[in-house]
Amino acid sequence: MERHAPYLRRCIELSLRAREKGNMPFGSLLAVDGRIVLEGENTNSSEGHPFGHSEMNVLREACQRLSPGELQRAALYTAVEPCLMCCGAMLHSGVRHLVFGCTTKALLERTQPYPFIESQRVFELLGVSVTLEWLDMEAEVLKAHEGFWNS
Amino acid sequence: MERGHEGFIRRCIELSYQAREKGNGPFGALLLLNGQIVLEAENTVVTGKNPLGHSELNLLTEAVRRFSREQLREATLYASAEPCVMCSGALFNSGIRHVVYALSAEALRPYFPDDPYISCRDILATSSARIRIEGPMLEAEAMKAHEGFWS
Ligand SMILES: [Zn+2]
Ligand SMILES: [Zn+2]
Numbered sequence: 001m002e003r004h005a006p007y008l009r010r011c012i013e014l015s016l017r018a019r020e021k022g023n024m025p026f027g028s029l030l031a032v033d034g035r036i037v038l039e040g041e042n043t044n045s046s047e048g049h050p051f052g053h054s055e056m057n058v059l060r061e062a063c064q065r066l067s068p069g070e071l072q073r074a075a076l077y078t079a080v081e082p083c084l085m086c087c088g089a090m091l092h093s094g095v096r097h098l099v100f101g102c103t104t105k106a107l108l109e110r111t112q113p114y115p116f117i118e119s120q121r122v123f124e125l126l127g128v129s130v131t132l133e134w135l136d137m138e139a140e141v142l143k144a145h146e147g148f149w150n151s
Numbered sequence: 152m153e154r155g156h157e158g159f160i161r162r163c164i165e166l167s168y169q170a171r172e173k174g175n176g177p178f179g180a181l182l183l184l185n186g187q188i189v190l191e192a193e194n195t196v197v198t199g200k201n202p203l204g205h206s207e208l209n210l211l212t213e214a215v216r217r218f219s220r221e222q223l224r225e226a227t228l229y230a231s232a233e234p235c236v237m238c239s240g241a242l243f244n245s246g247i248r249h250v251v252y253a254l255s256a257e258a259l260r261p262y263f264p265d266d267p268y269i270s271c272r273d274i275l276a277t278s279s280a281r282i283r284i285e286g287p288m289l290e291a292e293a294m295k296a297h298e299g300f301w302s
Binding site: 049050051059060063064083084085086087088089091092093094115116117121122125126127128 | 200201202203211212215216235236237238239240241243244245267268269273274277278279280
């Protein structure tokens with residue numbers, strides 16, 4: 001599990017970078033065989049694009065640039081657990097390994113209640129075998145969100 | 152089945168033929184706002200070389216750019232087939248609270264035996280958001296657009 005920490009820390013850096021641009025503090029990356037091949041940040045405000053989730057941005061590009069074999073071996077790292085749309089995009093992309101540092105539930109406890117569906121539940125319902133790893137880096141991840149949602 | 156839906160569902164089936172003529176998967180979707188069709192979209196998986204190019208996601212991506220959340224709350228998404236997990240998630244994120252589809256995921260299952268399958272009802276039911284889902288309807292007509300395409 002600890003081997004995942006540096007990748008998640010990079011996702012937190014990307015979250016902060018998104019925030020500096022006036023976007024929501026979310027960041028993701030894709031690693032193939034341990035090497036970072038793509039990075040993405042949230043682009044919700046700068047592109048006026050409400051679907052500019054960092055995971056979606058990474059996966060969209062991954063589908064264009066990587067081979068099916070690379071996608072199969074890839075791991076999607078993301079600071080916060082992905083939403084239903086991004087879980088679905090992950091499935092269509094062929095990526096089957098997901099690592100996140102903070103649950104949606106933990107984030108929403110600090111921000112505002114909002115209906116959501118746990119990613120684990122999504123994959124269970126679908127019966128797809130996905131390696132889902134949650135490394136508890138909640139405090140570090142949520143630092144990037146401090147003062148963002150209720151200011 | 153509400154008679155009012157038929158015309159819009161038939162238009163989605165037309166759009167799915169249009170997509171097929173271009174070499175894409177036979178899927179189409181449209182957005183209805185205040186009784187008017189305000190957006191239409193086709194599947195672009197093959198021509199866009201993009202496994203995420205589902206008609207509903209294409210439609211919703213444009214919809215969230217063009218319309219406010221307040222407008223979208225009153226809008227209806229029509230689709231030639233039941234939305235997948237990704238598109239259900241996009242629907243959920245868009246704030247649209249009404250979806251009507253022709254073909255059920257179940258009816259399409261023989262064409263995609265290895266794909267993760269689930270009804271959008273089951274997936275959206277796990278969230279506390281209230282989304283009105285109507286379908287299947289006009290399945291035989293909608294299925295014609297798929298005949299001979301997948302084999
Ligand atoms: Zn997302
Ligand atoms: Zn879809």
